[in-house]
Amino acid sequence: MFDPDIEKLTKEKLQSLQLERLKKMVRYAYDNVPMYKKRMKEAGVDPDKVRNLEDYSKIPFTKKDDLRDHYPYGIRAVPLERINRLHASSGTTGKPTVVSYTKNDLDTWSRLMARTYAAAGVTKEDIVQNAYGYGLFTGGLGFHYGAEVLGCTVIPTATGNTKRQLMMAKDMGSTVLAATPSYAMYLAEACAGEGYDIRKDFKFRIGMFGAEPWSEEARQRIQNAFGLRANDVYGMSELYGPGVAVECVHQNGLHIWGDEFLVEMINPDTGEVLPEGSTGEMVFTMLTREAMPLLRYRTRDLTRVIWEECECGRCHPRIMRIKGRSDDMLIIGGVNVFPSQVETVLMKMEGVGDQYQIIVDRDILDRLHVKVEVEEKFYNSGKYDPAKFKKKLVDEMVAVMTVRADIELMAPGTLPRTEGKAKRVIDLRKQ
Ligand SMILES: [Zn+2]
Incomplete structure (x- = not known):
């Protein structure tokens, strides 16, 4: 000490x-x-x-x-x-x-x-x-x-x-x-x-x-x-x-x-x-x-x-x-959601890369819109089936957080990287 x-x-x-x-x-x-x-x-x-x-x-x-x-x-x-x-x-x-x-x-x-x-x-x-x-x-x-x-x-x-x-x-x-x-x-x-x-x-x-x-x-x-x-x-x-x-x-x-x-x-x-x-x-x-x-x-x-x-x-x-x-909390279909909860669900799933973005484009959200990068190894493994993988993620979001999600799968290396604090929530209303 x-x-x-x-x-x-x-x-x-x-x-x-x-x-x-x-x-x-x-x-x-x-x-x-x-x-x-x-x-x-x-x-x-x-x-x-x-x-x-x-x-x-x-x-x-x-x-x-x-x-x-x-x-x-x-x-x-x-x-x-x-x-x-x-x-x-x-x-x-x-x-x-x-x-x-x-x-x-x-x-x-x-x-x-x-x-x-x-x-x-x-x-x-x-x-x-x-x-x-x-x-x-x-x-x-x-x-x-x-x-x-x-x-x-x-x-x-x-x-x-x-x-x-x-x-x-x-x-x-x-x-x-x-x-x-x-x-x-x-x-x-x-x-x-x-x-x-x-x-x-x-x-x-x-x-x-x-x-x-x-x-x-x-x-x-x-x-x-x-x-x-x-x-x-x-x-x-x-x-x-x-x-x-x-x-x-x-x-x-x-x-x-x-x-x-x-x-x-x-x-x-x-x-x-x-x-x-x-x-x-x-x-x-x-x-x-x-x-x-x-x-x-x-x-x-x-x-x-x-x-x-x-x-x-x-x-x-x-x-x-x-x-x-509390300022970062999103309300999706009446459910309180923190970006960190979304991260918890995603990072637990095999095949999900380290990068994701939550897109907020309107005041009242009925669905969670997330762009998720696929892990490179999984992407190239021959086992990657986008439709199946997307469904798995959507089901998991419902099961864990009771929110409906639009998952947009991204190829490895396509989401922007930051060399400081990550920008996980993209608020299109502020742009
Ligand atoms: Zn201690």
Whole structure:
């Protein structure tokens, strides 16, 4: 463990640390961020009288729009000269969402990332090839500095330039691949084209994969291709970036670093706080952030939290794999469908390649339209019968998700590949 004193805290001790930090943070946000002062006053919350989580739940939520409304510098509690760095995430429309960090925030984040690597089994002997995008996106620098703090050798290849990426991985003997899961799949596929024997030529033993939702089945595919252990990493730029939560070597849910992040689960429709163990939307409060305090920030991410000791000895709460972002949910013939569920069905089927696209072309969907690439080996095996294969997929969609699907089979290599985050849902209404 990188921070054993904190990582080994019992649930009770962690909860009392959270409460102590929470009280300070509420006061800090009230004193330094006009928006929070105004909202607490309106909600009748006296920052000095927040004694427990119930008092706390009277503070209104913070939403992504609040960050946009504070463009360009975001929700800020310190003068500009104390801001050390800015990151931004691209909005679908208009201005980006900007997030800011003081020197202390950057140190905290890097230490959280170091912890994150260590929890996944990475050590200072590892050679980390960081194939996340460097820039305004938090993935690149987040994974970079965390690995440096842990003491690893870091190769900042960034995303893309796949030919060189693979050459470096082989020649340097990289042991950890940090990338989006879709880029990891892309790399696996590119190996054959570049003449590599993926299991012999590379030494990757651990994958640090995040920044997009992915299914258990995609994990199996990546693990089988590279012969590595693929660990899920959760985060978002509003909450520093990557390193909010990570799967330890037991791959049994993602540990949220409870000393820095307080998580609540709410009903996304009503905002009601749900009891422990319920599935709902995650709402985060950052417990020590200086530059950009966030109280009760709505993530839109749907999952379930459990809080019990893990085999690894950590007692921090764990989230189960993210089901999807509530914004990404599709309603097909009255059934709620997440793209990750479609992926789960597809990736389980033999003969399905790694690439697929969900096409959304109208507001009310009565059928799921999916373009599915056929796996090359199966395609050329002589056993591939398109009509039969299509029927098998359609039947499986009905059986597992109770939705009717239009499946469009695509020849291997015909769907567009991305060297970053995959675009799995193509919304023709937005083009
Ligand atoms: Zn664990």
